[in-house]
Amino acid sequence: MDAKAVQTLNFSGFTRPGNFEGRRTGFSLSRTGKPEMVRMSRRKMVHMEIACSYNNIPASILESGGHKFPLEEELILKNKSQQIQPYLNGRCIYVVGMMGSGKTTVGKIMSQALSYSFCDCDTLIEEEVDGNSVADIFKLYGESFFRDRETEALRKMSMMHKFVISTGGGAVLRPINWKYMHKGVSVWLDVPVDALAKRIAAVGTNSRPLLHDEAGDAYTAALMRLSSLFEERGEFYANANARVSLENIAAKLGRSDASDLSPTAIAIEALEQVDNFLKAEDGGYAR
Ligand SMILES: Nc1ncnc2c1ncn2[C@@H]1O[C@H](COP(=O)(O)OP(=O)(O)OP(=O)(O)O)[C@@H](O)[C@H]1O
Numbered sequence: 001m002d003a004k005a006v007q008t009l010n011f012s013g014f015t016r017p018g019n020f021e022g023r024r025t026g027f028s029l030s031r032t033g034k035p036e037m038v039r040m041s042r043r044k045m046v047h048m049e050i051a052c053s054y055n056n057i058p059a060s061i062l063e064s065g066g067h068k069f070p071l072e073e074e075l076i077l078k079n080k081s082q083q084i085q086p087y088l089n090g091r092c093i094y095v096v097g098m099m100g101s102g103k104t105t106v107g108k109i110m111s112q113a114l115s116y117s118f119c120d121c122d123t124l125i126e127e128e129v130d131g132n133s134v135a136d137i138f139k140l141y142g143e144s145f146f147r148d149r150e151t152e153a154l155r156k157m158s159m160m161h162k163f164v165i166s167t168g169g170g171a172v173l174r175p176i177n178w179k180y181m182h183k184g185v186s187v188w189l190d191v192p193v194d195a196l197a198k199r200i201a202a203v204g205t206n207s208r209p210l211l212h213d214e215a216g217d218a219y220t221a222a223l224m225r226l227s228s229l230f231e232e233r234g235e236f237y238a239n240a241n242a243r244v245s246l247e248n249i250a251a252k253l254g255r256s257d258a259s260d261l262s263p264t265a266i267a268i269e270a271l272e273q274v275d276n277f278l279k280a281e282d283g284g285y286a287r
C-alpha cells in the first residue's frame, strides 16, 4: 500500500449504549477504499481502523487534514459530541445567526450527534399563530407582534432540556431573549454576507419578509439588505457564548472559499467551539 496516499484513523475503547445508534454493525473502509461491514457485540472493546486510500487525491491534502471524507466527518462529530455531553449537562444549545446562515441545517446535525431534540423557533411561532407562515404573520400582524411571539417562544424553550434550538435571525435583538438563551449555551454561525446572499438568491426571498421588498437582481438585492442588517446586528450576535466562523474553518482546512464547507464540517467546528466555552466557564471541566 502506498503509505503517502493513506490516511488512517484509529478508535479504540468500550462501546457505550447509544454508540453506533444501537446497531450491531459498523462500517470500516477496506484497504481498497470500499466500505466493509464490521460486526460488534453490544458492549465490548473495539478497535476500529479506518484506512482511506484515494490515489487521485494528493497525499499532502490527506496528511494536512485538508480533505474530510463523509465517514471521517461523521466519526469526528460523534466523538466530539460524546466528549462534551457530560459537561453540557442537558443544557440546550441555541444557534443564532443571520438569515440563511445554516442554523436549521447545522442545528439538526448537532442535535442528532448529541442525541438532543431539535426545535426551529420560527416553526414553533408559526404553529402557535394558527399555522400562518412567518411572512404572513409579518403581513397580517406586523413585526412587533412577531417579535413578541418570538420572545414567548424563547421563554418556553428556556424551560426545556436537551434541545438544539434554531432561533430566528432577529432573536438576538432583544436583551430579554438573551436572558432566556443564556440558560443554555449559544452558538453564533458567522457566515460571510456574500455567501448568505448566494444561498438566499438561490432559493428566493418569499419566505423572508425583511428581504422581500428589495429591488434589483436577487443576489445584489439580498447582498445590499443583508449587509445593512449585519451592520446593525453584528455586535448582538457576538453576545453568543461560542462563535463559529466559516472563514476560520476554511482557513484551517486550506480552502479559499468559505461557501463550500459541508454542514457536517460546520457542525464539528460548532461542537469544538462549545467545548472551548465549556472548558473556560466556571473553572472549566474541573466542576
Ligand atoms: N453549509 C452549507 N453550504 C451550502 N448551503 C447551505 C449550507 N447550510 C445551509 N445551506 C442552505 O442555505 C439555506 C439556508 O439554510 P438554513 O435554512 O439552514 O438557514 P437558517 O439560518 O435556518 O435560515 P433562516 O434563519 O432564514 O430560517 C438552505 O437552502 C440550505 O440548504
Ligand SMILES: O=C(O)C1=C[C@@H](O)[C@@H](O)[C@H](O)C1
Binding pocket: 098, 099, 122, 134, 167, 168, 169, 170, 171, 207, 208, 209, 210
Ligand atoms: O433576521 C430576521 O429578523 C428574521 C429571520 C427569520 O428567521 C424570521 O425569524 C423572520 O423572518 C425575521
